[in-house]
Amino acid sequence: MKNCIIIGGGIIGLSSAYYLQKAGHKVTIIDQSSMDYGASYVNAGYLSPSHIIPLAAPGVMKKGLKWMFNPGSPLFIKPRLKSDFLQWAWAFNTSCSIKNVTRSIQPIKDITLLGQQLYSEIKKEENFKFQLEKKGLLMICQTNKLLEEELKVVDLAKKEGLAARELSIKELQQIEPNVQIDAKGAVLFECDAHTTPTTFMEEIKAYLSKAGVTILKNEKIRSVQNEGDKIISVTSDSSTYTADEFVVAAGSWSKLLCKKLGIKLLLEAGKGYRINCTRDLGITMPAILAEAKVAVTPMDGFTRFAGTMEIAGINHYINTVRVDAIAKAAHNYYPKITISDSEKNDAACGLRPVTPDGMPYIGKSVKCKNLTIATGHAMLGWSMGTSTGKLVSEIISDKKTSLDIEVYHPDRRF
Template sequence: MEKEIIIIGGGIIGLCTAYYLQKDGHKITVIDQSNMDSGASYVNAGYIIPSHFISMAAPGIITKGIKWMFNSESPFYVKPRLDADFLKWVLAFKKSATKERVEQSISALKNINLLSRDLYEDMKRSGDFNFHYERKGLLMCYKSNKVGEEEWEIGKRGIKEGLGVKHLSAKEVKVLEPKANLNIKGAVYYDCDGHMTPNHFMNDMTTYLKSKGVVFYTNEKVNELEVFNDKIVKVLTDKRTLIPDEVILTAGSWSPLITKKLGIKIPVQAGKGYGINVEQETKITIPTILCEAKVAVTPMDGFTRFAGTMEIAGINHNINPKRVNSIANAAQRYYNNLEITLEEKKTAECGLRPVSPDGIPYIGKSSKCKNLTIATGHAMMGWSLGPATGKLVSEIISDKKSSLDISCYHPDRKF
C-alpha cells in the first residue's frame, strides 16, 4: 500500500532511505533545513568500513579523553559545558565504554557495515548511477610498536570475525603503496573496505530521486509536529503544512531537537569533523588511517582528502584553525615530501556527525510515537551505513522481514 512519507533530513541517511522507500512504491517528500550541498555527508572520508567493528566507546577512551580535553588540537576533544543533555550523554558514554558492552556491539557494527557495502555495490551495478566507488581496502598505519600491537590485536579479532586482515611491515606496505613515500613502522591491512567521493554520490542520488518523483523542500525548517493519538498528523515547516502517513527522522545531529517536540529524548551529541582537500598529486592510492593521529586519508576522484578529529562542542560550524593544522601536520609526518599548503588549509570544511553514547546507530520506531521511525546516531560511520540504514527503514515501513536483527539499534534502548 502506498504511503505518504515525510523524511526530515536530506543527508546520506535520508537520501538512502528515500531510495529504498520509493522502490517500494511510496510517495516521498524530503525536507532539509539547508541547501543540501554541505555538511557531514559531503565532508567525510567516504569510507565503507566493515573493519570498524569496535565501538568508539571503548575501554580506555575516557582516560584518553580527559587528557585530550585540555588540548584543542587533540584527535578527540570534548568541550566541557553545563548542559543537562550533554552531561547525560557523557554518563551514558562512560557506561558504554566497557569491555562487555564493546563485545556486545561487535556483531551489530560488523553486520550492518557488510550489508551496507553490498548495497553500495548493488547500486553501482544497477546502471542507475555513475558515482565513484573502489574497493581497495584500508591501511591502518602506525609509527610506534605499541600502537602497532594494539591495532594487530583488533586485526586478529577481525580475522575471527571472518574479515581479511594482514599485518604488514613497512616494506610490505611499500609494495602496496610504492609512490606514497610513507614514514611508518608498519600497518594492519583490511581488504574488506571500500571508498567513494561523497559529493558525487549525493549529487547522483538526488538527481535519481527527483527523476523518480521524490519531492525536495530545501532551506526549510520543521517548526512543529502535531500529534493525535500517539501519531504525527501534521508536519509544520516555516513554509507549509504536510499531512504524513509516516515520518522518518534522519536529521543527524539535529534529531534530538526534533524529538524533543514529541517528548522523546534520544542521546546524541554533535561530533565535528574536518576535511582538507588536496588537489596536488599525492601518489596516494589506498585509503589510510594514520593511527596515532586519528587522521583518515582518502584518494578521491580528482583530489586527496585528509579528514579527522572528533570535536564534541555543541552544534556549530565554526572552523578551528588549530584542528585543521593538526590534521595537516600529522599528514606531513606520515608522508615524506607531502606539503599541504596554507591555501589548501584555508579551504577546509567541517561537518557534524551525530554521536550516540555507545557508538551504535538508532534505527527503529520509538514506542512513544506510532508513525515515527528514527534513523540517526551513526557517529563516524554515517557514510558507511547509509544504504543499510535506508534498507532497514524501508523494511520497517513496508512491513517486510528485516535484513538484520535490528533490536540492537532500537532508539528506546537504555544506557
C-alpha cells in the same frame, strides 16, 4: 502505498527515500539546508566493516579527559553544564566497556557489510558513475603500541570472517610505491572499500528527483503536531505537511525534533574536518594515520585528509588549530607532502551524530507509532547509509528487516 515524509537530506535520508520509493511509497524529503554541505559531503568516503570497535570503548573517556586541554587532539569533549550533555557524558562513560565492545562487534559488522553490498548494487542497477573501489584500508602506525593495538583488531576481524593482515615495511612500500611513508608498521583491512561521497550524493539526488521524490530544501521544521501516539503533521516557516509515516534522519539535529514529541534521544554532535588536495600526491591507498586518527582517501580527482572528533555542540565554526593538526599529521606520516595554506583555508567541517554507546538509533519509539528514527551513526554514517535506508523502508513497509534491529532500538537504555 504510504505517504512518507523524511526530515533530513543527508546520506541516511536519501538512502531511506531511495528504498521507500522503490517499495512503491510516495516520498517527500524536507531539509533545513541547501543539501550540498555537511557530514555527508566531507567524510572520508570509507565503506568500512573493519571499524568493528565502537567509539565507546575502554579507555576512550580517559583519553578524552586527557586531551581536553589540547586544542589539536584527535578527540575533544567540551564540558558543558547542560542536562542533556551531562546525561550523554555519563552514559558514554558507562558504555566505555569491554561488554559494550563485545555486544557491538557483530551488529556493526553486519550493517556495514550490508551497506557496502548495497552501494555496489545501487551503482550497478542505476548505472551510477561514482567512484567505488575495494582496495582495502591501511592502518599506518608510528609506534609499537598502536601497532600492537591494531594487530588485536586484526585478530578480532579475522574471527568475524573479515579479511585483514599485518604488513611489513617492505610490503607497505610495495603497496604505496610513489609516496614516502614514515611508519613502524601497518595492517591492511582488505575487506574495506572507498568512494567519493559528493559524486554519490549528487547522483542519488538527481535519481530521486527523476523518480518522483519531492525534495524541499531550506525548509526547517519548526513544530510537530501529534494526536496521542501519532504525528499528524509537521510545519516549517512556510508550510504544513501531512503524511502517514515520518522519518527523522536529521543527523545531529534529530534529538531536537524528537524532543518535540517527548522522545529523549541521548545524542551529541561530533564535528569532523576535511582538507582536499587536488595535486597529485602519489597516494593511491586509503589509510588511517593511527596515532593522529586522521583518514586519508584518494578520491576522484583529489586526495582528502579528514579527522578529529570534536564534541562541542551544534556549530560549524572552523577551528584552525584542528585543521593545522590534520595537516601536520599528513606531513608527519608522508614527509614529502606539505599541505598548503590555501588548502587549509579551504577546509570544511561536518557534524556527526554520536550516541553514548557508539551504535546508531534505527527503529520506532514506543512513544510514536508512525515515526521511524534513523540517526546516531557517528563516524560510520557513510558506511551504514544505504543499509540504514533499506532498514527504514522495511520497517515502514511492515516487512521482515534484513538485520535484527533490536540492538539499534531508539528506546534502549544505557
